[in-house]
Amino acid sequence: MFAQIVVDVPAGQTDRLFDYKVPESLQGAVSPGMRVVVPFGPRKLQGFIIRLTENTTVKKVRNIDELLDVTPVLTPELLDLGSWLSEETICYQITAYQSMIPAAMRAKAKKVLYLQEEIVHFPVFIQTLFGKRSSIEWNKVPMDKDLLSLIRKEVRDGRILLEYEVKDQARKQSYKTIQVTPKKSREELEGMAGNRAKKQLEALRWLLEHYPETPVPLKQVEAEGGFTRAVLQALVEKGCVVEKTIEQYRDPFKDKEFQKTVPLSLTNDQAEVLHPVREAVGTQTHETFLLRGVTGSGKTEVYLQAIQKVIEEGKEAIVLVPEISLTPQMVNRFKSRFGSQVAVLHSALSIGEKYDEWRKIQRKEVKVAVGARSAVFAPFEKLGLIIIDEEHEGSYKQEDHPRYHAKDVAIWRGRYHKCPVLLGSATPSLESFARAQKGVYRLLELNNRVNNFPMPEVELVDMREELKNGNRSVFSNILLEKLEDRLQKGEQVVLFLNRRGYSTFVMCRSCGFVTECPHCEISLTYHHVNKQLKCHYCGHEESMVNKCPSCDSEHIRFFGTGTQKVEEELTRLLPTARVIRMDVDTTSRKGAHEKLLTKFGSGQADILLGTQMIAKGLDFPNITLAGVLAADTLLNLPDFRAPERTFQLLTQVSGRAGRDKLKGEVVIQTYNPEHYSIVHAKEHDFLSFSRQEMTQRKVGGYPPYFFLALITVSHEDLSQVITTSEKIASHLRERLSIQTKVLGPTVSPIARLKDRYRYQCMIKYRNEPDLTKTLREIADHFQSEMAKDKLFISIDMNPHMFM
Ligand SMILES: Nc1ncnc2c1ncn2[C@@H]1O[C@H](COP(=O)(O)OP(=O)(O)OP(=O)(O)O)[C@@H](O)[C@H]1O
Numbered sequence: 001m002f003a004q005i006v007v008d009v010p011a012g013q014t015d016r017l018f019d020y021k022v023p024e025s026l027q028g029a030v031s032p033g034m035r036v037v038v039p040f041g042p043r044k045l046q047g048f049i050i051r052l053t054e055n056t057t058v059k060k061v062r063n064i065d066e067l068l069d070v071t072p073v074l075t076p077e078l079l080d081l082g083s084w085l086s087e088e089t090i091c092y093q094i095t096a097y098q099s100m101i102p103a104a105m106r107a108k109a110k111k112v113l114y115l116q117e118e119i120v121h122f123p124v125f126i127q128t129l130f131g132k133r134s135s136i137e138w139n140k141v142p143m144d145k146d147l148l149s150l151i152r153k154e155v156r157d158g159r160i161l162l163e164y165e166v167k168d169q170a171r172k173q174s175y176k177t178i179q180v181t182p183k184k185s186r187e188e189l190e191g192m193a194g195n196r197a198k199k200q201l202e203a204l205r206w207l208l209e210h211y212p213e214t215p216v217p218l219k220q221v222e223a224e225g226g227f228t229r230a231v232l233q234a235l236v237e238k239g240c241v242v243e244k245t246i247e248q249y250r251d252p253f254k255d256k257e258f259q260k261t262v263p264l265s266l267t268n269d270q271a272e273v274l275h276p277v278r279e280a281v282g283t284q285t286h287e288t289f290l291l292r293g294v295t296g297s298g299k300t301e302v303y304l305q306a307i308q309k310v311i312e313e314g315k316e317a318i319v320l321v322p323e324i325s326l327t328p329q330m331v332n333r334f335k336s337r338f339g340s341q342v343a344v345l346h347s348a349l350s351i352g353e354k355y356d357e358w359r360k361i362q363r364k365e366v367k368v369a370v371g372a373r374s375a376v377f378a379p380f381e382k383l384g385l386i387i388i389d390e391e392h393e394g395s396y397k398q399e400d401h402p403r404y405h406a407k408d409v410a411i412w413r414g415r416y417h418k419c420p421v422l423l424g425s426a427t428p429s430l431e432s433f434a435r436a437q438k439g440v441y442r443l444l445e446l447n448n449r450v451n452n453f454p455m456p457e458v459e460l461v462d463m464r465e466e467l468k469n470g471n472r473s474v475f476s477n478i479l480l481e482k483l484e485d486r487l488q489k490g491e492q493v494v495l496f497l498n499r500r501g502y503s504t505f506v507m508c509r510s511c512g513f514v515t516e517c518p519h520c521e522i523s524l525t526y527h528h529v530n531k532q533l534k535c536h537y538c539g540h541e542e543s544m545v546n547k548c549p550s551c552d553s554e555h556i557r558f559f560g561t562g563t564q565k566v567e568e569e570l571t572r573l574l575p576t577a578r579v580i581r582m583d584v585d586t587t588s589r590k591g592a593h594e595k596l597l598t599k600f601g602s603g604q605a606d607i608l609l610g611t612q613m614i615a616k617g618l619d620f621p622n623i624t625l626a627g628v629l630a631a632d633t634l635l636n637l638p639d640f641r642a643p644e645r646t647f648q649l650l651t652q653v654s655g656r657a658g659r660d661k662l663k664g665e666v667v668i669q670t671y672n673p674e675h676y677s678i679v680h681a682k683e684h685d686f687l688s689f690s691r692q693e694m695t696q697r698k699v700g701g702y703p704p705y706f707f708l709a710l711i712t713v714s715h716e717d718l719s720q721v722i723t724t725s726e727k728i729a730s731h732l733r734e735r736l737s738i739q740t741k742v743l744g745p746t747v748s749p750i751a752r753l754k755d756r757y758r759y760q761c762m763i764k765y766r767n768e769p770d771l772t773k774t775l776r777e778i779a780d781h782f783q784s785e786m787a788k789d790k791l792f793i794s795i796d797m798n799p800h801m802f803m
């Protein structure tokens with residue numbers, strides 16, 4: 001028998017399957033989706049088995065060296081999906097597969113088999129393998145087919161546990177227990193211990209007295225009984241007690257109580273949008289729904305009840321939420337409804353925790369996976385529904401290989417499983433909305449808030465006027481007044497400050513010199529805490545200067561407004577206000593995010609000041625004011641989606657206010673009060689915004705009218721970058737149709753990054769069936785240069801970032 005294998009070859013090789021012989025010893029133990037180690041030239045490499053065949057055309061076929069899995073880590077579906085991803089996003093198949101499995105399995109982790117029952121209950125083969133041990137390292141297991149298939153069966157039945165020992169794990173993931181060997185009399189047991197072993201007899205008697213029938217953690221016996229591990233180990237070896245390893249999932253939620261919630265009785269609007277989704281789940285029909293529901297319209301309850309139906313049908317569901325809104329509040333809503341049937345895949349989890357959650361899915365111990373982008377690869381085999389909340393979010397697009405968009409993957413899987421995909425948002429992306437209007441997706445709408453609570457009143461403040469009237473503060477007079485009013489009433493406020501484009505930079509007032517990173521063409525950011533200047537792209541750090549390096553002036557200082565600075569000003573202006581600041585600095589510690597939100601939710605603070613992480617998903621009834629300190633920061637980015645992002649963000653932030661009985665108000669401070677994205681956000685008018693934005697897109701030749709592909713070339717040597725990108729552009733112009741536009745090459749908005757110069761070409765096309773093929777040829781053409789030289793070419797078939 002032979003296996004066709006995708007091998008983890010470093011760049012420089014093409015993407016193809018290699019044939020290997022399955023040695024006699026492994027026949028019956030191998031199946032597609034398992035990882036193996038194979039010889040490749042002089043090296044040993046990892047690979048995935050794609051399929052098994054009876055024959056090969058290869059003359060000198062080599063043997064598989066080692067099998068790394070007992071059960072496949074990739075399902076047949078995911079194997080298909082990976083090859084599709086590799087074609088669509090122009091990446092190596094191996095890269096696609098690696099991105100589908102948890103990091104713990106990618107790392108060179110040690111694998112250990114643990115017996116879950118007494119050794120005597122296992123077949124002789126396994127008894128001999130383990131001897132007196134209760135665990136054994138995988139690489140000590142002989143690659144013997146009969147033994148392997150036995151082990152596989154036991155792993156499947158849960159009698160042997162396969163663990164990855166990941167280095168990052170300081171915490172215990174399993175613990176040992178001991179138990180007096182059952183079905184033996186006291187005399188027998190004492191005889192086995194032998195009367196010369198005093199300490200052992202003492203321990204045995206203690207156990208017989210205190211825990212005659214139940215397993216006790218070894219630690220507990222040591223602590224309570226005061227026996228040493230050596231004494232107890234001796235009893236194990238003599239067979240007087242049996243040792244057992246109890247697995248403990250690293251459950252990041254274990255200290256939490258989830259109040260069980262029951263389905264709310266739906267409003268008519270909710271019932272109306274839920275109906276077709278449940279129907280599609282029931283009839284196993286693939287269809288993509290776009291649920292456009294204003295903020296606070298009860299989309300989450302619709303998701304929950306759709307999932308309910310999925311579970312009733314004996315199926316499984318995936319819920320994707322943006323990383324940033326994967327807040328405890330959001331997670332709780334799923335955990336509270338479905339309890340232990342939910343696995344949460346969260347980037348804040350440790351590698352080990354993530355692996356545990358993933359394994360719950362793989363073992364079919366849960367029915368629902370809630371997570372950020374990569375949770376779309378959850379290895380369910382009976383998918384009944386995939387939900388993407390806040391479907392417009394840019395973070396669903398991966399900005400590294402494989403450059404996939406979670407929405408495309410979700411729809412691919414929906415088709416495969418014949419199940420619906422539900423996209424939800426208050427502000428759908430124009431691409432999705434256009435598809436819904438054309439009938440490619442089915443549009444569902446929730447136009448009102450639950451209980452018809454009104455949308456909040458939005459006021460725009462022109463900050464240029466404020467300045468003219470002598471107000472140099474970051475707070476307009478109106479916002480300050482309203483803040484004072486809320487403090488008096490004991491109501492709560494969220495204040496939003498955009499992180500990007502508004503961090504503090506250092507500028508010389510005399511000559512305009514701005515301190516830049518020596519490796520990237522980006523201004524350095526001032527960090528208050530350690531008085532350092534830092535580059536957000538490459539991490540370069542230097543100390544703050546007192547004199548302008550360019551003109552020697554002493555009038556050099558930092559500008560712009562970071563959250564810290566706003567917090568300082570806030571406490572100066574409103575000394576009694578209790579402020580919680582949420583940004584990368586205050587939430588970097590594990591669990592900090594949750595603590596801060598709980599504190600705010602329980603009324604221990606008046607103002608929640610933060611960046612993007614407070615813009616979405618928060619549902620606190622006592623918030624009656626939302627303030628946006630600078631609405632324009634996103635508008636100025638060199639990105640055709642800037643107005644769309646601005647509109648979305650303003651709508652989201654506004655959506656935090658007045659979600660319950662108390663009426664909400666919003667203040668948006670801006671230097672562009674006439675900009676259509678801001679004007680329409682004020683009116684909560686998605687339809688008018690999308691109409692106007694569509695016109696812009698048509699004129700500019702942008703999605704959804706045109707598709708885009710972005711090629712970025714970088715090298716330490718500028719002339720190399722220019723030559724290569726020119727070659728690529730002219731090759732493309734020759735190959736592609738005349739309707740297709742090839743723009744550039746031009747300098748990238750970030751002209752230099754980590755000492756590499758960057759140029760880009762943009763392709764705008766409507767119909768170019770062979771484009772991925774052509775681009776792959778280009779990538780292959782430069783492959784050898786890329787391998788030996790410092791040239792780098794990145795191809796993005798659906799770019800969301802243009803920097
Ligand atoms: N049928 C219902 N009856 C009573 N309350 C409901 C109902 N449906 C939802 N709610 C409540 O309404 C509030 C808003 O709902 P939810 O958070 O689901 O809105 P959303 O559409 O997801 O909002 P956003 O897009 O702003 O996150 C929540 O507090 C929720 O518990």
Ligand SMILES: [Zn+2]
Nearest residue numbers: 508511548551
């Ligand atoms: Zn200067």
Ligand SMILES: [Zn+2]
Nearest residue numbers: 517520535538
């Ligand atoms: Zn840098």
